[in-house]
Amino acid sequence: MSQQKRYHTLEIQNIDLKNIELQGDVLDIGGGGEGIIGQTLENKVVAIDKLKGELEEAPEGPLKLVMDAKELKFLDNSFDNATSFFTFMYIKKEDYKVVFKEIYRVLRSDGKFKMWDTIIPKYKGGGKDIFLVPLEIDMGNKVITTTYGVLWPGREQNIDTFIKTGKDIGFKIDNYEKQDKTFFITFKK
Ligand SMILES: C[S@@+](CC[C@H](N)C(=O)[O-])C[C@H]1O[C@@H](n2cnc3c(N)ncnc32)[C@H](O)[C@@H]1O
Structure with missing residues (x-):
């Protein structure tokens, strides 16, 4: 099967980063690639990535x-x-907890962890096994379009998965919102 026939592509998802308000310094987890948070907040950011x-x-x-x-x-x-920013879709489920614990540990008291990610339903077979999320990101001074993709089987995730993981390791939920097939959660230490 050609690569393209394997694509399951969502409609374009709009992400609004115009009014992202963060006081103090920012650790961006999985901040390689487009480095969207780094592009938005620049030298306030320490971007880590395993690659x-x-x-x-x-x-x-x-x-x-x-x-x-x-x-x-x-x-x-x-x-x-x-x-x-769309990093957890690349992290294995069995690693969520340890990554959340690490984020919690390095945050100061009252520190905030903001995550943006996508809802991935269960893979139903049929060969379209590459899940693609096209994004249009409004950063105020510019709009960026990009697409993130993962091999679909075993990658299902939703907002509840992360709210539960966050609560389990001690975070409070500051707020959360769903928008079409994406979601945004603010956790507080
Ligand atoms: C494709 S990017 C997602 C978008 C990225 N945040 C951006 O702004 O463009 C996901 C990144 O997470 C990184 N990543 C995945 N697992 C990781 C881990 N355990 N530790 C650090 N980085 C990780 C990948 O190497 C990849 O660069």
Whole structure:
């Protein structure tokens, strides 16, 4: 089967980052690739990614460090904020908890973790096994279009998955919203 026939592509999802308000410094988890949070908040951001090549690809602005989110190399209580922009769709389910625990550990008291991600339903077979999420991201001074994709089987996730994981490891839920096939959650330490 050609690669294209394997694509299950969502309609374009709109993400509004115009009014993203973060006081203090920001640790962006999986901040390589387009490095959207780094592009938006620039030198307030420390971007970590396990792949050097992804960080090299991301625009300049943040401090970029090769690091696995499962084992952050920062001391406890190091950041006011953490973010993850469509990163958890690339993280295995069995690793969610350890990554959440690491984020919680490096946040200061009252620190916030903001995550944006997509709802992925259960794969029903049929060969279209590459799940693609096209995004149009409004950053105020510019609009970026990009597409993130994963191999679908075993990757189902929804907002409840993450709210539960966050609560289980001690986060409070500050707010959350769904918009079409994407969601946004703010956790508070
Ligand atoms: C495709 S990007 C998602 C979008 C990215 N946040 C952006 O703004 O464009 C997901 C990134 O998460 C990274 N990643 C996946 N698992 C990770 C982990 N355990 N630790 C650090 N980075 C990880 C991948 O290497 C990849 O660069």
